[in-house]
Amino acid sequence: MSEKSMAASAKVPAGKVTESELLKQYGCGPVQFAGTANGLYERHLIFDNVIALEKTGARERFEAIARSVRDVLSQRWISTEDTYHYVNPKRAYYLSMEFLIGRSLSNNVTNLLLNDIVKQIAVQKHIDLLSMLEQEPDAGLGNGGLGRLAACFLDSMATMQLPAMGYGLRYEYGIFKQSIRDGWQHEQPDNWLRHPDPWEVARPQDMVEVRLNCSFEICGGSLRAINGQSSSLLGIPFDRPVVGYGGKTVNTLRLWAAAAPDYFDFRRFSSGDFVGALAETLTAESVTRVLYPDDTTSMGQGLRFIQEYFLVACSLADLVRRFRSNNADWNTLPEKVAIQLNDTHPSMAVPELMRILLDEAHLGWDVAWNITQKTLAYTNHTLLPEALEKWPLVWFERLLPRLLEIILEINRRLLSDVRGQFAGDEGRVERMSIVEEGDVRKIRMANLAIAGSHSTNGVAAIHSGLLRTVTVRDFAEMFPERFNNKTNGVTPRRWLLLANPMLANTITGAIGDGWITDFSQVDKLKPLADDKGFRETFLKAKRATKVQFADWLKSTSGQTVDPDSIFDCQVKRIHEYKRQLLNALRIVTLYNQLRTNPGLDMAPRTFFFAGKAAPAYHLAKVIIKFINNLAGTIDGDPAMRGRLKVIFLPDYCVSLAERLIPASDVSNQISTAGYEASGTSNMKFMMNGALTIGTRDGATIEMAEEAGEENFFLFGLTARQVADSRSWYNPHWHYDNDAETRSALDLIFSDYFSRYEPGVFAPLRNILLNRGDYYMHLADIKSYLEADRRLCGLYADRHEWARKAILNVAGSGKFSSDRTIAEYAGEIWQVRPCPVLCPV
Numbered sequence: 026m027s028e029k030s031m032a033a034s035a036k037v038p039a040g041k042v043t044e045s046e047l048l049k050q051y052g053c054g055p056v057q058f059a060g061t062a063n064g065l066y067e068r069h070l071i072f073d074n075v076i077a078l079e080k081t082g083a084r085e086r087f088e089a090i091a092r093s094v095r096d097v098l099s100q101r102w103i104s105t106e107d108t109y110h111y112v113n114p115k116r117a118y119y120l121s122m123e124f125l126i127g128r129s130l131s132n133n134v135t136n137l138l139l140n141d142i143v144k145q146i147a148v149q150k151h152i153d154l155l156s157m158l159e160q161e162p163d164a165g166l167g168n169g170g171l172g173r174l175a176a177c178f179l180d181s182m183a184t185m186q187l188p189a190m191g192y193g194l195r196y197e198y199g200i201f202k203q204s205i206r207d208g209w210q211h212e213q214p215d216n217w218l219r220h221p222d223p224w225e226v227a228r229p230q231d232m233v234e235v236r237l238n239c240s241f242e243i244c245g246g247s248l249r250a251i252n253g254q255s256s257s258l259l260g261i262p263f264d265r266p267v268v269g270y271g272g273k274t275v276n277t278l279r280l281w282a283a284a285a286p287d288y289f290d291f292r293r294f295s296s297g298d299f300v301g302a303l304a305e306t307l308t309a310e311s312v313t314r315v316l317y318p319d320d321t322t323s324m325g326q327g328l329r330f331i332q333e334y335f336l337v338a339c340s341l342a343d344l345v346r347r348f349r350s351n352n353a354d355w356n357t358l359p360e361k362v363a364i365q366l367n368d369t370h371p372s373m374a375v376p377e378l379m380r381i382l383l384d385e386a387h388l389g390w391d392v393a394w395n396i397t398q399k400t401l402a403y404t405n406h407t408l409l410p411e412a413l414e415k416w417p418l419v420w421f422e423r424l425l426p427r428l429l430e431i432i433l434e435i436n437r438r439l440l441s442d443v444r445g446q447f448a449g450d451e452g453r454v455e456r457m458s459i460v461e462e463g464d465v466r467k468i469r470m471a472n473l474a475i476a477g478s479h480s481t482n483g484v485a486a487i488h489s490g491l492l493r494t495v496t497v498r499d500f501a502e503m504f505p506e507r508f509n510n511k512t513n514g515v516t517p518r519r520w521l522l523l524a525n526p527m528l529a530n531t532i533t534g535a536i537g538d539g540w541i542t543d544f545s546q547v548d549k550l551k552p553l554a555d556d557k558g559f560r561e562t563f564l565k566a567k568r569a570t571k572v573q574f575a576d577w578l579k580s581t582s583g584q585t586v587d588p589d590s591i592f593d594c595q596v597k598r599i600h601e602y603k604r605q606l607l608n609a610l611r612i613v614t615l616y617n618q619l620r621t622n623p624g625l626d627m628a629p630r631t632f633f634f635a636g637k638a639a640p641a642y643h644l645a646k647v648i649i650k651f652i653n654n655l656a657g658t659i660d661g662d663p664a665m666r667g668r669l670k671v672i673f674l675p676d677y678c679v680s681l682a683e684r685l686i687p688a689s690d691v692s693n694q695i696s697t698a699g700y701e702a703s704g705t706s707n708m709k710f711m712m713n714g715a716l717t718i719g720t721r722d723g724a725t726i727e728m729a730e731e732a733g734e735e736n737f738f739l740f741g742l743t744a745r746q747v748a749d750s751r752s753w754y755n756p757h758w759h760y761d762n763d764a765e766t767r768s769a770l771d772l773i774f775s776d777y778f779s780r781y782e783p784g785v786f787a788p789l790r791n792i793l794l795n796r797g798d799y800y801m802h803l804a805d806i807k808s809y810l811e812a813d814r815r816l817c818g819l820y821a822d823r824h825e826w827a828r829k830a831i832l833n834v835a836g837s838g839k840f841s842s843d844r845t846i847a848e849y850a851g852e853i854w855q856v857r858p859c860p861v862l863c864p865v
């Protein structure tokens with residue numbers, strides 16, 4: 026099946042569906058359904074929490090509605106798995122340490138087409154829908170792009186009726202909550218499971234035992250192996266429904282929680298150490314206690330090492346058991362199973378699958394290796410060398426000696442092949458080796474993942490190109506057929522239909538609702554960019570969304586923003602390569618311009634920043650502090666009122682993105698070219714009608730191609746220029762020769778923004794000048810400001826602005842995750858849709 030037709034086959038009727046159609050579709054009779062809609066809600070409300078009706082609050086109402094919705098989808102969920110078991114199709118398994126899901130209630134209601142019914146119930150029962158929805162915590166089981174991509178992929182796979190499943194960890198604490206005090210970031214634990222989660226279903230019957238060669242202890246966050254004592258952990262699966270649009274397929278996201286085996290150490294118990302015998306539980310359960318919040322440096326934490334093995338061991342045991350229940354011949358594994366590794370985090374799947382095939386299936390090495398490679402595929406998400414994972418070899422030796430044995434044998438054979446093909450090239454042998462030699466020998470997980478799989482892909486064209494030609498060039502030369510590109514995408518259900526109802530209705534009014542499941546149809550909007558009436562409607566929708574955001578901001582934080590100012594946003598993890606600092610320099614320069622020339626004709630602007638810094642990344646925290654001080658200084662300057670405003674929105678998360686992105690006019694995608702693998706917020710902004718100001722990096726390049734460069738505001742050095750100027754680039758040259766940049770920097774270094782904390786921004790001088798400005802902020806600031814001037818000038822012409830914005834929405838068709846998933850399914854997995862058979 027072609028990608029196009031596969032994407033199109035996801036089509037389901039949208040809009041109004043009669044109640045009886047829904048009943049048929051979800052496989053429940055009218056009585057059950059009426060019960061679900063009314064009686065069951067009340068039953069859940071009262072009996073789940075054993076509470077009197079008049080004592081129930083918003084939280085209980087949320088749980089009761091969510092449980093009623095779960096009741097509605099249950100039958101479909103069961104039939105989906107039954108269908109897969111009966112049809113026995115090839116299935117895709119997405120292994121990821123992160124799933125940044127966000128909230129589920131409104132998403133599930135939308136995808137089940139239950140919006141109207143839920144609204145009706147809310148009216149009948151006097152429920153304030155908005156405050157009820159606010160009760161649901163974000164499931165923040167991820168750091169940023171990589172985790173949110175995994176969640177978008179689940180939505181697409183279910184919508185396209187693909188037999189697929191996600192495997193991850195059920196962290197008790199997700200990504201930390203961020204608060205800002207005196208401009209500094211503070212972290213609080215995210216206890217998202219404080220209240221029972223209505224979506225998850227524990228499946229203790231599918232428990233898995235994970236064996237380790239030795240016991241371990243967690244002391245002060247780090248891990249200490251205790252030799253001479255083997256141990257095991259239990260993996261308890263918790264399943265979450267993944268509802269495809271139209272509710273036809275309900276796939277499963279299976280998250281593993283670690284637990285201690287339920288037996289006493291009787292020796293210790295009878296010797297009187299009752300507490301000691303039970304306390305092991307603490308150590309075991311710590312394995313899935315918390316998500317690692319640093320996505321930039323692989324700090325080599327022992328607990329993270331165990332988390333990764335735990336995910337792999339539980340998931341492979343589970344999927345192999347499922348495979349075996351339907352298939353007698355191990356050789357057919359690659360015909361029935363495709364496993365996608367989301368970055369190297371689950372790459373221990375290579376030796377673990379080999380272990381299963383060798384030790385449990387008793388296959389020979391060559392057969393096992395062939396099956397392993399055909400089953401596994403690996404996606405790379407970063408070129409930053411500090412984020413590439415390497416684990417000390419001794420950890421494998423102590424905890425997973427059998428895996429180490431297998432890794433060393435894989436490496437021996439790999440290097441012998443390299444020597445066979447490139448005789449005498451020992452440099453190449455050293456670079457391709459899975460083992461890095463040195464004082465501390467290390468296992469290079471990317472090399473292991475590439476060697477053990479049939480496909481390695483990057484996440485945007487430029488990124489895949491750099492992977493092939495720079496990062497792992499030796500592998501690409503030896504195995505060119507394994508390398509490919511899969512440009513990322515995002516789900517238009519969550520990011521447009523749900524997050525931006527006003528624009529979604531505008532689009533549906535113009536081209537029908539086919540875009541919801543076949544997003545390439547947004548290109549039908551192209552001719553409408555020249556239609557004055559449509560541009561008016563489009564602008565009205567954007568303004569209403571901005572007003573809605575401004576109202577929300579006022580009511581939750583007390584801050585006032587002008588919806589007629591340009592909403593200019595940069596929202597993403599704080600990192601030097603993403604260059605929030607470049608954005609701040611732009612704002613300081615504009616501020617200087619307005620101070621020296623108060624009569625300057627410049628559209629009023631509100632700059633929004635949001636994003637978390639890894640708790641140990643001090644410089645990123647200084648950047649947050651700087652943005653907050655900049656905001657405070659500008660706010661305190663009466664001359665800036667109505668002209669410039671800067672806002673740092675704390676605790677960036679999926680729910681905040683859903684509010685802010687639809688309300689924005691300008692999207693900043695300004696990474697140093699060659700460093701952002703793809704970016705995905707860039708796509709969300711584009712489909713919500715924001716104009717992009719950005720560098721030629723990641724998927725932004727492809728976005729500009731689709732919309733036409735004339736509708737983009739591209740600036741700065743290209744990846745090639747960045748690489749070529751590395752050896753001679755000198756930020757001092759820019760400081761000396763560009764007066765505007767110099768005065769912006771001097772203002773910062775004069776403590777103008779830190780009057781009461783002198784010297785606090787000295788680290789910024791260090792990065793930008795003293796340490797050579799690795800990310801080349803000063804090289805790009807002038808062209809950034811020039812692009813900014815054009816953008817700002819355009820805003821004065823509402824209709825020209827609207828024309829470009831509409832052409833951006835119309836050009837965003839490629840960036841649906843349905844397209845991406847169609848490519849994965851067709852070109853890597855060979856997995857086809859498997860519609861759910863009639864459940865009744």
Ligand code: 26V
Pocket residue numbers: 168169170171172174317318319320321322323324329368406407412484513701702703704705723
């Ligand atoms: C790395 C590490 C290192 C060790 C501990 C925890 C941890 C967690 C995550 C990561 C990987 C970060 C890589 C990442 O998020 N890459 C982003 O992936 C997006 C989806 O493909 C892409 O759009 C972004 O450009 C890319 O930065």
